[in-house]
Amino acid sequence: MNTFWSLYKDQQATVRVESEITDWFRIGKGVRQGCLISPLSFNCYSEQVMRESVDKFTWIGVTMSGRTINNLRYADDIVLIATSQEALQRLVNKLSTVSRE
Numbered sequence: 001m002n003t004f005w006s007l008y009k010d011q012q013a014t015v016r017v018e019s020e021i022t023d024w025f026r027i028g029k030g031v032r033q034g035c036l037i038s039p040l041s042f043n044c045y046s047e048q049v050m051r052e053s054v055d056k057f058t059w060i061g062v063t064m065s066g067r068t069i070n071n072l073r074y075a076d077d078i079v080l081i082a083t084s085q086e087a088l089q090r091l092v093n094k095l096s097t098v099s100r101e
Contacts, residue, residue, distance in 0.1 A: 053099075061081050070082060
């Protein structure tokens with residue numbers, strides 16, 4: 001894994017918003033745009049984060065056919081489902097904490 005990351009350590013990028021362009025900055029982590037491993041690594045990461053966070057809150061969400069659903073995942077989108085603002089905030093907080101870890 002260290003060999004893989006070392007191949008891309010000297011990448012630089014800039015961000016354009018409408019007609020404004022930021023200064024160039026070094027990319028510390030990640031893969032090149034279009035790299036075949038990018039969607040795989042994203043899916044593995046996001047799946048693990050969801051399993052360690054909101055999937056454990058089996059009492060939060062809506063019940064359908066006897067199963068409680070508190071999130072939907074499709075490609076790079078996540079939908080959190082709760083029946084109250086407090087429950088939704090709890091899901092968001094846990095997801096944020098696990099993601100940062």
